[in-house]
Ligand SMILES: Nc1ncnc2c1ncn2[C@@H]1O[C@H](COP(=O)(O)OP(=O)(O)O)[C@@H](O)[C@H]1O
């Protein structure tokens with residue numbers, strides 16, 4: 042259809058110097074640490090030293106997506122640009138992209154079309170080095186664990202019960218399960234090990250929840266890396282603090298702890314920080330980034346990954362609860378292609394008009410709308426993110442169906458038109474944020490781990506119950522005995538389905554969700570529940586996006602999208 046690519050549009054942008062963006066955001070120079078002309082870090086002491094009243098908090102989530110994603114980041118940016126066109130003081134808070142999807146299937150995470158944050162190549166690649174720092178801290182701890190064992194194992198760590206894994210920010214299935222420490226006595230102790238993608242590391246979660254260096258160090262020290270020898274009842278958790286690793290890890294992370302400042306194509310200030318995925322981790326940008334945007338602007342727009350059953354559930358039940366955040370409105374992004382996908386259309390046929398499949402996919406949208414309105418008791422609007430491949434009949438059908446069903450809806454054309462295409466959505470959001478709301482969690486923290494999982498499965502996913510495997514039942518008992526029973530739960534689940542089976546699309550009911558593993562992220566303060574076949578190290582597709590990326594002699598990158 043001859044559209045400019047995301048990177049072409051981004052590279053055409055005449056960015057403002059980041060000092061001007063900081064000034065526009067009201068960030069005093071003393072809090073700004075420039076990383077070149079168009080990026081900077083913000084000292085989190087700005088939060089401690091500002092007494093400005095917080096602005097309104099808007100969450101952007103979505104229906105269950107196709108593998109390409111439905112435009113939450115794009116809508117977040119375009120909505121902010123639309124609000125700016127209406128004269129509002131607005132900022133966005135986004136996650137940093139991971140190299141996994143950049144070189145894999147989804148591509149970058151800086152938005153798309155005329156609704157992007159820039160400089161998109163920097164943001165999608167090394168940015169300011171935060172993910173490299175997280176990887177180094179994660180792997181320093183891993184090295185110190187194996188070294189402790191090699192040097193005599195004074196803490197009596199059972200190598201078969203080490204729960205800490207190495208990490209790398211790449212989709213590399215080859216590293217999911219490895220045996221290391223080979224080569225004989227002087228080269229370590231042979232054991233089974235494995236790598237997670239950096240965004241699934243607990244260090245990422247800790248960085249996204251920590252408020253300052255002191256809090257970060259305390260959280261890192263609490264990380265449980267494994268258990269000692271002995272029967273379950275006798276096993277003692279071993280922490281990063283037991284290994285005296287927290288100081289060096291904090292040193293590696295001291296700059297990564299500061300949020301990054303960039304700008305949208307229309308120069309709205311954007312704070313981009315932290316990047317956990319929402320299927321295998323908690324899926325939200327850092328608390329500090331969100332709180333800074335709230336402190337600096339009258340409207341802070343943020344996104345949580347994948348569909349509302351994942352990112353929004355964790356944003357609301359984990360992040361908002363831990364950080365005492367109170368959202369004022371929710372935008373649920375829906376697309377014609379994702380509705381058809383949920384209506385059973387194969388990926389290859391998503392560009393063909395199909396009103397019947399659209400209708401079949403609507404129940405997925407209705408389930409997410411019902412969750413936001415009735416479980417979390419928040420006002421919401423469905424943003425139909427218009428794609429160039431959508432036909433007018435399809436767009437009109439979705440909009441009229443929503444109206445017929447009493448669903449608040451606005452067409453969003455921010456990908457094609459930038460802020461101009463987000464004005465209608467912005468006007469509706471500005472109305473919604475003024476409505477009082479009775480924000481509630483899907484579950485209270487008191488109660489057993491199984492009970493909390495049941496409430497998530499029944500209320501948010503629409504299923505019948507959770508089933509814990511024998512291994513998970515044992516782990517639940519151990520975690521409750523260790524005093525972690527009242528932690529919130531971060532469910533690791535496929536993003537394509539409300540169930541734990543990625544082939545079950547639409548809005549299934551009467552299903553069970555099987556939890557195969559429960560692990561405490563004691564530094565982050567939540568329990569991770571692995572369901573179905575979900576893995577914490579994705580793999581590359583048959584034709585990785587990496588094959589289409591290049592750079593010319595002038596250093597100009599092409600193919601990033
Ligand atoms: N309206 C649209 N038309 C065409 N492409 C779009 C549109 N919205 C988003 N995209 C593209 O879809 C992909 C996913 O968008 P993104 O905003 O990252 O979604 P999410 O944050 O939900 O994963 C990106 O490549 C983006 O450029």
Ligand SMILES: O=COP(=O)(O)O
Nearest residue numbers: 318319320324346347
């Ligand atoms: O964790 C996933 O995030 P996106 O849905 O923004 O890709």
Ligand SMILES: [Mg+2]
Nearest residue numbers: 113114150344
């Ligand atoms: Mg996104």
